[in-house]
Amino acid sequence: MEKKLPSSISELQTPCCLVDIDKIKENASRMRHWCEQNGIKLRPHMKTHKTIEGGDILTNGSRRKIVVSTLKEAEFYADNGFDDILYAYPLTKDKLERCCQLMNRLELFHIYVDGSYGVEMLTKTAPPEGKKWSVYLGLDNGDGREGVLWDKEEGVELAKQLYMSTNINFQGIYSHEGQSYNSSNPNEIRQTGKEAHLRLMAFVEKLQAAGVPCPEYSMGATPSCSQPDDTMKTVTEFHPGNYVFYDAMQAAKGSCNEANIACRIATRVIGHYPEKNHLLIDAGFLALSFDGKDAQSGGYGMTVQGHPELRIFKMTQEIGFIQAKEGTLDFEKYAVGSMIFIYPYHSCASAALFPEYIVHSSGNIVGTWKTVNGW
Template sequence: MQRNLEAMHSRMQRLGVALRPHLKTAKSADIARLVTQGQAGGVTVSTLAEAEYFHASGFKDILYAVGILPAKLDRVDALAKSGADIKLVSDSLDTVKAIAERSPDSALPFKILIEVDSGEGRAGVLADDPVFLEMARVINDASNMKLMGVMTHAGHSYGCETVDAIKDVAAQERERITSAAERLRENDLPCPIVSAGSTPTAVHAENLDGVTEMRPGVFVFNDLKQLAVGSCAREDLALSVLASVIGQNKHKGHLILDSGALALSKDISAHDEHPEVGYGEVCHADTLEPFEGLYVGAVSQEHGIVPVDNPDAFDRLPVGTQVRILPNHACITAAGYSHYEVLENGRITAQWDRVNGW
């Protein structure tokens, strides 16, 4: 994990952009302190619960990167009043109009970035849609809002099959978000922040001119999905689930682990590239070397089923054996836990807590 953080810092420095790490992956103040070490400290969150937790843990500059709703502004306002420099995003003209009409009892103007679709097609307006400029003007004209710029998330980088394809998505992400920024400036609208990023595009972008900050998240841990799309190497996988063999079903030909849907999640996102990883790869607990051909093929709530083709596996993994499971998607798997056990040189040296919920 420490290597992953350092590599991302170096890359962002080399490309001349700030790293505003997305803390939705780790949701841990201990990890947030490591990932922001030696830099300004702006962070990204995916829930207001994260914003409140990280602010209470000493983080001030927080971008809440999921579209805001007027109904959620009381919590934002409370954070701002207690000293947080919280930034919001929206892709909705209706939302910013509703905020503009809100009674002005908040201490500070709400700081808004307009979310732009850079090709993912999830959230975000298109910068050439008239709605984009209209939103910008509503925000800029309102006394209770401040236009902070534009943001995007090139989530379609997760669907890439080659590093060249990721580089293309990264170039598209940069082009779309800097065009959006340019459109604001051409219209005499402010755009101090030009925010982009996903782990694959942050790892493979060759040019980030015009982008002011990147928001990768899962790079902290990486996972089988990131390995499959080419964002990391196997030795960069920093999160695993410790499990035990609790049964050997010889009449059906499988091992039973005490890690099921809640311990691993039901995320199978690495299946696009590698269906053979199932719900996770089964590895030696100490070395993280994979047991050749062993993966969690099915899960129920607390059971993980590992199909056994070669009966040798029953000898190699007797009941009681501890194994480590590498998950498909670290963000989703980690969300099942209240804390991390920190493994350093083969020993657990600390527990780091997490914030869950909303």
């Protein structure tokens, strides 16, 4: 039996993850409009929200052309009528069987490789009968995480092997300019995006010179896609994901404004401790995550909505510790049992800790969204 939800946020049991459907729609519309205006295909990443409802909004109801980070996500979306799914994660042999099952179920299922291991594995492994592996090659355009290096010939040779293979459809290049997360303002984000784009296009030109067609060449970090440099209009595809919710980190960098953040963790004050000059809340690291522990702004990078004077300075599994940024905490402002709202540092990490979201519009609860987790 489904539990009955209260009509107002103030009646909710905490901690819980709140998502503002109106802001989600605004964030999705803004990204979609920019892509349409500039002739860029949008392939939104599902890893932030992991829900059917969020997928419907980001694909504008088409249920086509998405990115996932796990096979569990791919299977979840396939089960619910989504197609043209890209599993954008370095592929290893243990996952091939599930990939084959998805290829047989879907019209379009794409996989990702980023080095000689994946290329050799696919060229030597037969795909399901009547199918070809549909493959994107990952490119490191400055992020330093994974992908072939943009300025080395090895990547060109691997792309050539993919293109020449009789059992592979080479789709093109997938790049993630994660270095944009090192920016601190919109101008820096745009400059980083410009540099990443120049590297991507230099690699694409090398492929073309080597006789390797490159149908798709994409970029996809939320900061650079939210504050795109004009040069980025020449890519074929965007694939950001965090923009569905945004978070305190994105607002601090200038990717968005605080008003754009669609995800909050609702929590309640559970105790006053004047002798220690702190109060406790019922949300610890299993509701908020430790992802912002190294944030230069302190407070685990999180912000307390409407209370810039507060910061979270410590967390245990189920408890958060809050103090004043300066001086003595005014406990009368934060009654025991009262609710406060926290913008997570990284919404992907915090949202993944909840099996469902409480969805609201104009302060009224309108339903819940179930999430998919696991691998």
